[in-house]
Amino acid sequence: MNYLIAKIKGARGQYFKVLSDADDVYSLPENLENRVAYDPAYKLEEDEWFIIDNFSDTEFFIEFLRNRFHSTDYSQIPTSDYSKIEYLCAYQDNQYFFQKISDSLLIQKKYVSFSQTPVFVQNEPIIIVNKVPDAIYDKNSDILFFRKLSTISSIFRGIASLYKEATQSETEQFLQNNFIQLEDGYEANKVKTANRKRIALAMDTLSTYSDEDRQSIFSYIKGYCEDLQYDESNSHFKLKSEDDLKKLLYGIEQRYYTTVLGGEKRLANSVLVLS
Structure with missing residues (x-):
């Protein structure tokens, strides 16, 4: 049963x-x-x-x-x-x-129950059971x-803590990194949910990087994101928008790659670590 x-x-x-x-x-x-x-x-x-x-x-x-x-x-x-x-x-x-x-799965309306003996039902609640x-x-x-x-x-x-979203304090802390320069009025208050989730992942990733690893990653990001401005003299990326921040965060997670055949540059929509 x-x-x-x-x-x-x-x-x-x-x-x-x-x-x-x-x-x-x-x-x-x-x-x-x-x-x-x-x-x-x-x-x-x-x-x-x-x-x-x-x-x-x-x-x-x-x-x-x-x-x-x-x-x-x-x-x-x-x-x-x-x-x-x-x-x-x-x-x-x-x-x-x-x-x-x-709320969308709980309905309370008049309806006709179609069967061998159809029945007209008034205001009886219906719960939709998904397939x-x-x-x-x-x-x-x-x-x-x-x-x-x-x-x-x-x-x-x-x-939900398994996929945490960076808090306002964590977002501000990340954007204060010395490899980031905010410009054109872009600030922590303007960072939306999608990028806050990416920041939470990036902060964990960055904590595993040595100074040498960071320099390698920054060179890697510059190689793939030519439109993401980088100040060579001050060694920081200039972030003016959500799109700039997203490109930087994807780079920290090493989402960019080049195909073996054709040498086409691509962005991985998701990442699965292979054992």
């Missing part, structure tokens, strides 16, 4: 049983073998999944998953709480399928599968 559980919103939100059925609520995706250990620098292909191994050992693991599943532990959800559902979790063969419930879940936890292997970190951050509290 398969079970569908609902988590109600709130710090003390309870778990309730929605239904039990012999049929699966979600089908197990066939492409779970196409797995990549989570890396914020990597952009998934359409048929790939991020994974976190030994998920029960992480600080993001939720108590709901720790104990053995017993359907009798959950009361039937009151109809008055349908609008308060934060996420659904289907339990199927020791696997847990999670789906975040946004593919937002996350899957396999308890046997202790692996969490997911595709978008932002989607599951409200389910597994704190997991």
Whole structure:
């Protein structure tokens, strides 16, 4: 028997049983073998999944998953709480399928239920169950599968820290590096989310570089970003816009490369370290 559980919103939100059925609520995706250990620098292909191994050992693991599943532990959800559902979790063969419930997935309208005996229904709430879940936890292997970190951050509290965004203080600190000169009124307050995330990665990367490594990287960046101005006498890059900052950050992460055949210069959209 398969079970569908609902988590109600709130710090003390309870778990309730929605239904039990012999049929699966979600089908197990066939492409779970196409797995990549989570890396914020990597952009998934359409048929790939991020994974976190030994998920029960992480600080993001939720108590709901720790104990053995017993359907009798959950009361039937009151109809008055349908609008308060934060996420659904289907339990199927020791696997847990999670789906975040946004406002767009909770509908309350008049509709006709088409069947052998069509029924006209007024103002009964409908929850849309997606074909593919937002996350899957396999308890046997202790692996969490997911595709978008932002989607599951409200389910597994704190997991968003795996792809952190530089704070205002960290952004200011990065832009104060002696190899950077801000011009034309460009400043930390103008740095948007995408570049703040890149700064968080770049700060970690820079911390591993020696002075000699930094000089090599700066030469590498100049070789690929000819339109990114560099002051040779003062040894700094001139940043006037978000685009200038993005080019510098891509360079620090060594995203630029040249093809073996044809010598074409390219930018890697994402990075996956090969073992």
